Amino acid sequence: MRRRKDIILHLLSEIASYILEGDPQRMVVSLHQEESGLHLCVIDSNQHSDEEIAKMEKMLNSQKRPELAGYYGAMTGQDLLGGSRLDLLGWQIKHADVTRVDCGIQIDLWMGGDEFQSHKFTIPTKE
Amino acid sequence: MxxxxxxxxxxxxxxxxxxxxxxxxxxxxxxxxxxxxxxxxxxxxxxxxxxxxxxxxxxxxxxxxxxxxxxxxxxxxxxxxxxxxxxxxxxxxxxxxxxxxxxxxxxxxxxxxxxxxxxxxxxxxxxxxxxxxxxxxxxxxxxxxxxxxxxxxxxxxxxxxxxxxxxxxxxxAVSMLHLHQGFNLYNMGLTCGFFGLFTSAFVLATGHKYDKVLNWYDGGSSFLIWLVPVMSLIFIIIGFVFDKKNAFKAFKNIQKIPGRLPSDFMVMESMEGALINSGLIGLFGSLYVFAVGADFNGPVIGGLLTIMGFAAFGTNLRNSWPVVLGVALSALLFKFDLASPGPILAAIFVTTLGPLAGEFGWKTGVIAGFIHMVMVSQTGGWHGGMNLYNNGFAGGLTAALIVAIIQWYKANKPLDASEF
Incomplete structure (x- = not known):
């Protein structure tokens, strides 16, 4: 439980740090946990260009790098200096989506272990 | 890929x-x-x-x-x-x-x-x-x-x-990352140096005395002199051969990356761009060694190979020159011979602090290099030479110092009207 709590805090801290760099008027965070994984949803009231959204999605869905996540992943959420680094998150999560919503953008992150049951979450299927 | x-x-x-x-x-x-x-x-x-x-x-x-x-x-x-x-x-x-x-x-x-x-x-x-x-x-x-x-x-x-x-x-290793937040590339140097302090203390407690060791080849072998430059040229050629169109652009983009851990240049830009960066780092490194009249031997070539490797993982030309300049200035001020073992290895391995220059500017890099030269001349004795990445250890301490100061300043500087 403590380990999961640490992971959630790191995820939250890194993504929140990224959003707050844009000084949003509103930021909404929602967490849904199951035994095998979690879904974190963050809504940012700032408008972002298509290019920025594509870049964010690319970094969050970067190739899984267990050799880096297991070591450098410890720096997730520790960003007091320099810019936030979404690729540190990307190595550690199952899937991410960045979509435009009425009031800004919505970032969905899914994370889980080997027993992760995607049907309990709402990961969109690829057409 | x-x-x-x-x-x-x-x-x-x-x-x-x-x-x-x-x-x-x-x-x-x-x-x-x-x-x-x-x-x-x-x-x-x-x-x-x-x-x-x-x-x-x-x-x-x-x-x-x-x-x-x-x-x-x-x-x-x-x-x-x-x-x-x-x-x-x-x-x-x-x-x-x-x-x-x-x-x-x-x-x-x-x-x-x-x-x-x-x-x-x-x-x-x-x-x-x-x-x-x-x-x-x-x-x-x-x-x-x-x-x-x-x-x-x-x-x-x-x-x-x-x-x-x-x-x-x-x-x-994981703990030490937090001290410098990725601004010291050779994090294992800091980790191993920290561990080496304890090992050394235990050894000294048994009454054992360390013999100071300096085995240093100065035979001037042509093979050793040309090994790294030739390797560097091969890397550059491979970079251009496999991506004639975009390799140089990728190399230029790599120079814009601060280099903070973990910056995988091969993924962030391209393998070809990273190889060109690696080759040029090798060439400039060799040129520096030659220019100051230092020996091409095991430790020096070992250093050049290391920085060529890290040219795909954090080191680039833009973030290297300030820290190397800092080492050179420090060595000159304190009257160290630039070609002697300590300063020449410091000049090569100080690139561990490149991310500080990459993120905060060349002046911070020069200061970091300057402090690093002073630190590394002392840290070897602390762990009895047990930690091969002595420059990584000194670099980690230097980075932790500078990061702490910058962090404190950013967290406490007077607020402007837009902040509460």
Whole structure:
């Protein structure tokens, strides 16, 4: 439980740090946990260009790098200096989506272990 | 992407076999391999130049086999071959010229494997720690051959100490990252140096006195002088051959990246751009060594190979020159000879602090380099030369200092009207 709590805090801290760099008027965070994984949803009231959204999605869905996540992943959420680094998150999560919503953008992150049951979450299927 | 992995993998295999072939040709195969075997049981603390101790042939073969062990581990564990693993293999090869041996790295790796199993992680999650943690190989050699224990007892003691060392390293490595927040590329240098403080203290508590060691080849071999420049040119040519259109653009983009850990240039830009960066880092590094009149030997070439490796994982031309300038200025002010062992190795390895220059500007880089030169001239004695990445240790301390100051300032500076 403590380990999961640490992971959630790191995820939250890194993504929140990224959003707050844009000084949003509103930021909404929602967490849904199951035994095998979690879904974190963050809504940012700032408008972002298509290019920025594509870049964010690319970094969050970067190739899984267990050799880096297991070591450098410890720096997730520790960003007091320099810019936030979404690729540190990307190595550690199952899937991410960045979509435009009425009031800004919505970032969905899914994370889980080997027993992760995607049907309990709402990961969109690829057409 | 897979094509890139194959190209880099083949390049590394090619280098390893070229080293073995060159070693066998230069000193003759029988002499080279005989001396290589002897290198496994010599002291390995800083600074023991294997070129001086065993000859060029033996040193090259040892470097190649140490690198080969790393490459095989990477392939067996199906780890992506890109910036960090490229850096790891070249660093292993480099330090195989002055400290790492086939025998003294294996217990450390075994210890880290056991640590991974203990916390239910796959070894691949700790493989970077394992490859770079071999910086403490001298701990194994010290227990086996320097501490006064007889043959079999010494060997068992060395192996046991190596496994114990490896077991503790993952915990320390992750912790040390927080101190400098990725602004010191050789994080394992800080980690191993920190561990080395404790090892050294225990050794001194037994009454053992360290002999100061300086085995330093100054024979001026043409092969050694041209080894890195030729390798560098090969890397640059490969970069351009495999991506004529975009390689140079990728190289230019790499210069804009601050380099903070973990910055995998091969993924962030391209393999070809990273190889060009690596080749140019090698060329400029060699030029610096030549310009100050320093020797091309095991430690210096080991350093150049290391920075070429890290040219795919954090080091670029833009973030290197300020820290190197800082070292040079410090050495001149304190009247150190730029060509002597300490300053020349400091000038090469100070690139560990490149991310500070990359993120905060050239002035911060010069200050970091300046402080680094002073620190590294002292830190070797603190761990008794047990930590081969002494510059990584001094760099980590320097980075922690600078990061703490910048962080404090940013958190406490007077607020402007837009903040509350």
């Amino acid at each position: 897979e094509k890139d992995d194959t190209i880099v993998k083949n390049l590394l295999f090619g280098l390893i076999f070229a080293f073995i072939a060159a070693g066998a040709v230069i000193d003759g195969p029988i002499t080279a391999f005989t001396e290589f075997a002897k290198l496994q049981i010599v002291p390995a603390r800083l600074i023991n130049d294997f070129v001086q101790i065993g000859g060029i042939g033996a040193a090259l073969i040892n470097a190649a086999l140490v690198g080969l062990i790393g490459l095989i581990l990477i392939l067996i564990n199906k780890v992506k071959i890109s910036g960090p693993t490229f850096a790891a293999v070249l660093t292993l090869m480099g330090f195989g010229l002055f400290g790492k041996t086939v025998l003294n790295i294996l217990p450390i790796i075994a210890g880290i494997y056991l640590a991974a199993r203990y916390v239910d992680k796959e070894f691949k999650q700790y493989i970077i720690i394992a490859l770079f943690g071999t910086a403490l190989g001298p701990v194994v050699s010290f227990a086996a051959v320097e501490f006064g224990l007889s043959g079999v007892t010494g060997t068992i003691a060395g192996m046991a100490l190596g496994v114990l060392t490896g077991f503790i390293l993952p915990a320390l």
